[in-house]
Amino acid sequence: MSYTSFSIGRPGRAWDGVEPGSDAWVAMQEKQMNIIAQAGGTTVAGGWAAGIGKFVNINTYPDIESSKKVIATLGMHQLFEVESSGPFIPTEEFMALVE
DSSP states (O other), rough: EEEEEEEEEEEEEGGTTTTTTTHHHHHHHHHHHHHHTTTTOEEEEEEETTTEEEEEEEESSSSSHHHHHHHHHHHHHTEEEEEEEEOHHHHHHHHHHOO
16 A cells, blocks of 8 residues: 655755756765665655755655655765654545544
């Protein structure tokens, strides 16, 4: 069963001093995306949420274990500091749970 995660965080320490758009930046971006892809993940949406000053990402995975592996691997490589990561539940599904 597939799993969709909603993650909030900021760049990890590995990004410190890396110039946006530089070769090093491109290489780190590729490394980060490869970690997600190797776990069978796909980024549905991602970007900077100015209102909270964090990056928000919605990714799908084959299962929850794949999602947990990605979060652990990104943290281990200091690519992403996770503030929150968990299941993304569509509004309709959530409302059915609380009725």
